[in-house]
Amino acid sequence: MSRNIKKPELLPTGGWPEDFRAGFTSFVGRPNAGKSTLTNALVGQKVAITSAKPQTTRHTIRGIVHREDAQLILVDTPGLHRPRTLLGQRLNDLVADTLSEVDAIGFCLPANEKIGPGDRYIAAQLAQLQKKPIVAIVTKADTVDRAALMAQLLAVTALGVETLGEGGWAAVVPVSATGDFQVSEVADVLVAQLPLSPPLYPDGELTDEPEAIMVAELIREAALEGVRDELPHSLAVVVEEIVAREGRPEDKQLLDVRVNLYVERSSQKAIIIGKGGARLRDVGTRSRKAIEALLGTRVYLDLHVKIAKEWQRDPKQLGKLGF
Numbered sequence: 001m002s003r004n005i006k007k008p009e010l011l012p013t014g015g016w017p018e019d020f021r022a023g024f025t026s027f028v029g030r031p032n033a034g035k036s037t038l039t040n041a042l043v044g045q046k047v048a049i050t051s052a053k054p055q056t057t058r059h060t061i062r063g064i065v066h067r068e069d070a071q072l073i074l075v076d077t078p079g080l081h082r083p084r085t086l087l088g089q090r091l092n093d094l095v096a097d098t099l100s101e102v103d104a105i106g107f108c109l110p111a112n113e114k115i116g117p118g119d120r121y122i123a124a125q126l127a128q129l130q131k132k133p134i135v136a137i138v139t140k141a142d143t144v145d146r147a148a149l150m151a152q153l154l155a156v157t158a159l160g161v162e163t164l165g166e167g168g169w170a171a172v173v174p175v176s177a178t179g180d181f182q183v184s185e186v187a188d189v190l191v192a193q194l195p196l197s198p199p200l201y202p203d204g205e206l207t208d209e210p211e212a213i214m215v216a217e218l219i220r221e222a223a224l225e226g227v228r229d230e231l232p233h234s235l236a237v238v239v240e241e242i243v244a245r246e247g248r249p250e251d252k253q254l255l256d257v258r259v260n261l262y263v264e265r266s267s268q269k270a271i272i273i274g275k276g277g278a279r280l281r282d283v284g285t286r287s288r289k290a291i292e293a294l295l296g297t298r299v300y301l302d303l304h305v306k307i308a309k310e311w312q313r314d315p316k317q318l319g320k321l322g323f
C-alpha cells in the first residue's frame with residue numbers, strides 16, 4: 001500500500017486571500033507524547049485513535065484544519081522509535097517517507113517528562129532532514145506548574161540549538177490539548193511555516209483516509225481496551241469488505257462490515273474472544289457505535305479472530321496486512 005502523500009489537484013474555485021497558506025505537517029515524538037490528542041484538538045473531531053498506551057497509531061491519518069487564512073493538513077505518523085522488530089523498522093521507514101514530504105514538522109515533547117534518549121534519538125533523526133522547519137511543541141502543559149513548564153521550555157530550546165545549531169527550532173510552543181490551552185497558537189506557528197498556496201482540499205473535509213482504515217482503527221482500539229499489556233503489538237485488524245445490504249429501503253440502509261482480527265498465538269485469540277465469546281461481542285457492540293457514527297449509517301459488524309503466527313516479523317504477512 002503506498003502511503004506517499006499526494007498533493008491533490010488545486011481546487012477550481014477562487015476566493016481565497018492572496019496570502020493564504022496551505023500545506024502538510026506531521027507530528028513526531030516519543031510514543032505517548034500526545035500527538036494524536038493534539039491532532040484531534042486541532043481538527044476538532046476524533047480522527048486519530050488515542051490511547052493511554054504507546055504506539056496505537058499505526059496508520060497515517062490526516063486531519064485538516066480549515067482557517068480563514070490557511071489550511072493545515074495534519075499527517076499523523078506512528079511513534080518514531082528505535083527499530084526492534086521488522087514492524088518497528090517498517091514504521092520508521094514510513095515515518096521517514098512521510099517526513100520528507102511535509103512542509104513543517106511538529107516535534108512533541110511532554111512537559112512532564114525529562115528530555116531522554118528517545119527524544120535525542122528523534123532530534124538526531126530530524127536533524128538529517130535538510131532545511132525542514134521544525135517546531136518544538138511542549139505538550140501536556142497542564143500537568144506541571146509554571147516554573148516546571150518554563151524549565152522544560154528552556155531545556156527544549158537548548159536541545160534545538162544542540163541539534164540544529166545556532167538557530168535551533170523554528171519555534172517553541174507549549175500546549176495542553178486536553179486543557180484547551182494554546183491549541184490555536186500551535187496552529188499559528190505551524191501555519192507560519194507553510195508555503196503560500198491556495199487551499200488544497202474542499203472546505204469541511206476532515207480526513208481523506210480511506211474509511212476502511214478508520215474502521216479498522218476503531219475496532220483495534222476497542223479490542224485492545226483492557227488487554228493492552230497482554231497484547232501490545234500482537235493485534236492487526238483488517239477490514240475485508242464494506243458492502244451495502246441489498247433490498248433495504250433508502251432511509252434504512254445497512255452496511256455489512258466484515259473484519260478479521262489477526263493475533264499471533266491461540267492464547268491471544270482466547271483473550272480477544274473471551275469466555276463464551278462475551279468479550280468479542282462486547283468489542284463488536286462498542287466499536288459498532290463508533291463506526292455507525294463515522295459512516296452515518298447502521299452497520300452489521302462481522303468479526304473473525306485469526307492466528308497469523310509471528311506476523312510482526314514476516315514481510316509476507318506484513319504485506320498482506322497492509323503494512
Ligand SMILES: Nc1nc2c(ncn2[C@@H]2O[C@H](COP(=O)(O)OP(=O)(O)OP(=O)(O)O)[C@@H](O)[C@H]2O)c(=O)[nH]1
Nearest residue numbers: 032033034035036037051054055079140176177178
Ligand atoms: N493531561 C494531559 N494529558 C494528555 C494531553 N495530551 C495527551 N494526553 C494524554 O497522554 C496520553 C497519550 O496521548 P496520545 O495522544 O495517544 O499520544 P501519542 O503521541 O499519539 O501516542 P502514540 O500513538 O503512542 O505515538 C493519553 O492518555 C492522553 O490522554 C494533555 O494535553 N494533557
